[in-house]
Amino acid sequence: MKGHAAIAVTLMAALAGCGTPESGTPTLRAYLSSEPASLNAVTQGDFNTEIIAKLVGDTLVDFDARLNIVPRLADSWDVEGDGRRVVFHLHPGVNWHDGVPFTADDVAFTLEKVLDPASLAAGKRPYFETVTGWQVLDDNTVEISRNEPYARAVEVWAMLPILARHVYAGQDFLEAAANRSPVGTGPYRFVEWQAGSSLELAANPDYFGPRPGIPRIIFRPLPDPATRVAALLAGDLDFTSLRPVDRERIQADPDLSRRVRITQVERLFVWYIAWNQDGSNPFFTDPRVRRAMTQALDREGFVRDVLQGAGQVATSLVHPAMWSFRADIEPWPFDRRAAAGLLDAAGWEDHDGDGLRDRNGTPFSFTLLMPVGNQELIRAMTLLQESLRTLGVEMAIHKLEYNLYRADRDAGRFAAMAGGWVLDTDPDCYDFWHSSQARGSGINYASYKDAEVDTLCAEARRLVDRDERAAMYGRVQEIIHRDQPNTFLAYRDTLLGLSRRLQGVEGSPRSVWGSYPGPLNWRLEAETP
Amino acid sequence: MIAYLFRRLLVAGSTLVGITLVTFVVLHLTPGEPALGLDVETRGPDPATIQALRTRYGLDRPLAVQYLDWAGRVARLDFGRSMVDHRPVRTRILERLPRTLALNLAALGIIFTVAIPLGALSAARRDSAIDRAAGFTLSTLYALPSFWVALLLQAGLAVGLGWFPLAGPASEGAAAWNLPARWLDGLWHMALPVFCLSYGSLAFVARFARANLLEALASESVRSARSRGLGPGRVLWRHALGQSWIPFLTLAGLLLPTLVSGSVLIERIFAWPGLGALLYESLFTRDYPTILGLTVLSATLVVAGTLITDILYLLADPRLRRPARAS
Numbered sequence: 001m002k003g004h005a006a007i008a009v010t011l012m013a014a015l016a017g018c019g020t021p022e023s024g025t026p027t028l029r030a031y032l033s034s035e036p037a038s039l040n041a042v043t044q045g046d047f048n049t050e051i052i053a054k055l056v057g058d059t060l061v062d063f064d065a066r067l068n069i070v071p072r073l074a075d076s077w078d079v080e081g082d083g084r085r086v087v088f089h090l091h092p093g094v095n096w097h098d099g100v101p102f103t104a105d106d107v108a109f110t111l112e113k114v115l116d117p118a119s120l121a122a123g124k125r126p127y128f129e130t131v132t133g134w135q136v137l138d139d140n141t142v143e144i145s146r147n148e149p150y151a152r153a154v155e156v157w158a159m160l161p162i163l164a165r166h167v168y169a170g171q172d173f174l175e176a177a178a179n180r181s182p183v184g185t186g187p188y189r190f191v192e193w194q195a196g197s198s199l200e201l202a203a204n205p206d207y208f209g210p211r212p213g214i215p216r217i218i219f220r221p222l223p224d225p226a227t228r229v230a231a232l233l234a235g236d237l238d239f240t241s242l243r244p245v246d247r248e249r250i251q252a253d254p255d256l257s258r259r260v261r262i263t264q265v266e267r268l269f270v271w272y273i274a275w276n277q278d279g280s281n282p283f284f285t286d287p288r289v290r291r292a293m294t295q296a297l298d299r300e301g302f303v304r305d306v307l308q309g310a311g312q313v314a315t316s317l318v319h320p321a322m323w324s325f326r327a328d329i330e331p332w333p334f335d336r337r338a339a340a341g342l343l344d345a346a347g348w349e350d351h352d353g354d355g356l357r358d359r360n361g362t363p364f365s366f367t368l369l370m371p372v373g374n375q376e377l378i379r380a381m382t383l384l385q386e387s388l389r390t391l392g393v394e395m396a397i398h399k400l401e402y403n404l405y406r407a408d409r410d411a412g413r414f415a416a417m418a419g420g421w422v423l424d425t426d427p428d429c430y431d432f433w434h435s436s437q438a439r440g441s442g443i444n445y446a447s448y449k450d451a452e453v454d455t456l457c458a459e460a461r462r463l464v465d466r467d468e469r470a471a472m473y474g475r476v477q478e479i480i481h482r483d484q485p486n487t488f489l490a491y492r493d494t495l496l497g498l499s500r501r502l503q504g505v506e507g508s509p510r511s512v513w514g515s516y517p518g519p520l521n522w523r524l525e526a527e528t529p
Numbered sequence: 530m531i532a533y534l535f536r537r538l539l540v541a542g543s544t545l546v547g548i549t550l551v552t553f554v555v556l557h558l559t560p561g562e563p564a565l566g567l568d569v570e571t572r573g574p575d576p577a578t579i580q581a582l583r584t585r586y587g588l589d590r591p592l593a594v595q596y597l598d599w600a601g602r603v604a605r606l607d608f609g610r611s612m613v614d615h616r617p618v619r620t621r622i623l624e625r626l627p628r629t630l631a632l633n634l635a636a637l638g639i640i641f642t643v644a645i646p647l648g649a650l651s652a653a654r655r656d657s658a659i660d661r662a663a664g665f666t667l668s669t670l671y672a673l674p675s676f677w678v679a680l681l682l683q684a685g686l687a688v689g690l691g692w693f694p695l696a697g698p699a700s701e702g703a704a705a706w707n708l709p710a711r712w713l714d715g716l717w718h719m720a721l722p723v724f725c726l727s728y729g730s731l732a733f734v735a736r737f738a739r740a741n742l743l744e745a746l747a748s749e750s751v752r753s754a755r756s757r758g759l760g761p762g763r764v765l766w767r768h769a770l771g772q773s774w775i776p777f778l779t780l781a782g783l784l785l786p787t788l789v790s791g792s793v794l795i796e797r798i799f800a801w802p803g804l805g806a807l808l809y810e811s812l813f814t815r816d817y818p819t820i821l822g823l824t825v826l827s828a829t830l831v832v833a834g835t836l837i838t839d840i841l842y843l844l845a846d847p848r849l850r851r852p853a854r855a856s
Binding site: 037038120402403 | 559560574575577578580581585610611614615624628680683684687688695698699701799800802810813815
């Protein structure tokens with residue numbers, strides 16, 4: 001069946017006079033979910049940029065597939081004063097792809113750029129805001145100082161691919177040519193970017209780290225998920241994420257399952273509903289009401305039927321793959337009777353007999369804000385809506401285009417709000433739960449306030465010791481479970497479809513590409529007909 | 530006639546200014562900041578970064594000043610720089626314009642070459658089996674949603690049979706091939722998207738052709754031609770078609786802007802890097818200069834299409850040349 005394509009390609013190659021010189025090189029066919037605006041990961045924080053930037057470039061440290069911090073450009077580091085001072089010892093003898101030696105001064109340059117607001121480094125700057133100084137001790141040693149202790153002082157460097165000072169010299173940082181044809185130190189060299197069509201990388205034979213197992217990678221921008229799955233099935237793509245329906249279809253078809261392998265990988269992602277507790281609504285300041293909401297939703301059923309097992313019921317913003325996860329906290333079970341009891345106890349009963357619960361003349365009727373477009377989240381919210389109706393609670397669903405949703409969400413203009421979080425590797429919860437981060441000033445969207453959580457979140461981020469921190473974050477998870485400021489729906493796993501010829505892929509909770517050496521260990525096996 | 534032309538030009542110019550003004554104001558009043566390359570699920574940008582962006586692109590000036598400055602530069606064909614990738618908007622549009630033009634020209638070509646003869650046939654054989662079959666088939670096609678047809682074609686002809694490429698504008702490594710091979714490869718990649726873009730409009734154009742030809746066939750001159758003993762084929766092609774060229778010109782004028790309006794869905798499904806995809810991304814990331822650049826482009830074509838049609842009418846219809854009646 002593939003014969004026709006082969007004929008067409010042969011025809012084309014014949015017309016072209018000769019095949020492409022690289023046509024014999026084993027090539028990984030990968031995708032980008034959208035064409036990156038820039039390949040400079042300091043100013044451009046989106047996912048596709050980071051994939052390329054961390055193949056062409058290097059970070060000082062990185063995460064392995066188990067989320068441990070491992071050396072990359074830095075061989076080792078010393079941490080003093082709970083992160084107030086970090087000294088990185090850089091790998092000696094590393095060269096940029098253009099042959100110029102890499103030095104500690106390039107680290108200083110990258111840091112300067114992150115901290116300069118004119119770089120528009122909105123995604124990275126918050127992690128480096130407390131940096132007050134840096135000093136190049138010698139070509140291979142750099143010292144970073146912060147004005148306060150910071151638990152993540154080392155691991156935030158895993159987000160920052162180092163840029164070459166000499167490459168950007170004399171150019172506007174945002175408009176520089178290197179943003180579209182980057183020069184890095186990394187395992188792959190940038191070859192060519194055909195706008196809209198393909199982006200090609202070739203293995204760097206002089207790489208200081210592990211030798212990349214795949215000599216060449218071609219990325220194609222494929223924005224539509226259904227097209228990506230079709231491309232995987234057609235043999236045009238070596239891997240992509242699947243929806244549960246795709247998995248069913250592939251497993252049901254022996255021909256497809258001969259070509260495609262499916263694995264399920266944990267992912268640092270959670271679906272949640274935030275209940276607004278800033279007093280602008282009469283419902284959700286009472287923790288009993290919030291717990292009733294959680295118990296009214298059949299989360300097990302959602303994971304089983306909608307996600308088809310690609311995930312698990314969530315308890316907090318700490319993911320099971322993280323060292324700080326408290327596995328002993330059982331999620332509140334789906335129990336409508338318990339939910340009804342909690343609502344009764346909170347004074348929400350149907351006093352006027354209209355079928356709707358009310359208190360002091362106010363009916364229990366609210367609107368939930370959510371972004372358009374995600375079918376899974378929409379189905380979960382519809383489940384909740386139905387369930388609440390049987391409990392005498394009316395929930396309207398208000399779907400908004402993402403930017404409008406974000407504007408309302410960030411300003412706290414909602415009673416309830418559903419969304420998804422890509423979780424950080426660190427359990428630092430200051431931004432999520434500290435009362436200073438409520439409404440408008442941070443991402444504590446629910447405007448949750450608890451004195452003990454405030455103390456724990458503020459203290460634990462100033463400690464480096466993991467055991468101490470684990471105990472404190474364990475306590476935070478307990479309190480969050482008790483208070484239910486958010487209802488956490490599910491940690492959503494990734495279903496990965498891989499071509500049979502692609503070997504050595506170890507899933508990481510950060511994404512397929514998101515571990516080190518990760519992609520360098522992948523191999524392509526010769527295809528057997 | 531000069532006065533009429535002058536007036537039409539004036540109207541066209543002020544229409545353009547009006548469209549850009551309204552778009553500009555609405556865009557800047559819509560909530561949301563330019564995206565700053567952040568993933569959607571993360572927190573918003575910090576105030577210092579927002580300020581830096583506003584300074585860089587002059588967003589902190591009064592709206593009227595911003596508009597005048599922008600309009601002044603547009604008059605010199607400078608559309609400014611994208612707030613997302615910081616490249617000139619003109620470069621970004623020109624990069625994608627050929628792809629969208631190729632797709633739409635091919636689609637329009639197919640629509641006209643298939644639909645007009647089909648419509649003529651239907652008109653000549655009015656109420657015959659052929660007419661009914663054509664009407665039924667075309668209406669059915671019209672009713673099929675294009676994204677669904679696109680996915681079916683991908684599953685059947687690309688994944689299943691492997692006759693056509695699944696998506697994208699070119700084969701891997703095609704950039705190194707010689708020109709004829711690249712062209713052939715491009716056409717091969719265009720086949721499925723062009724089909725999806727054209728089949729739905731066949732019904733509309735064929736019905737349009739049929740209606741106009743029927744009207745022409747009933748007219749005095751055609752009847753007199755027939756009475757002079759001319760054969761039905763000659764009557765249809767020479768006289769009836771000759772008479773209905775004005776409505777067809779109007780149609781062509783109306784369709785002119787569609788040449789650059791990319792289809793977001795089809796471009797997305799076939800990973801076709803055209804202007805539709807660019808507009809979609811720019812709206813999503815609130816990239817004001819790019820959105821405005823694309824607006825100017827399509828508004829200009831709408832206005833130009835109308836203007837050209839008006840002028841052709843003028844040439845075709847002497848009554849309009851009288852200055853006092855012209856409107």
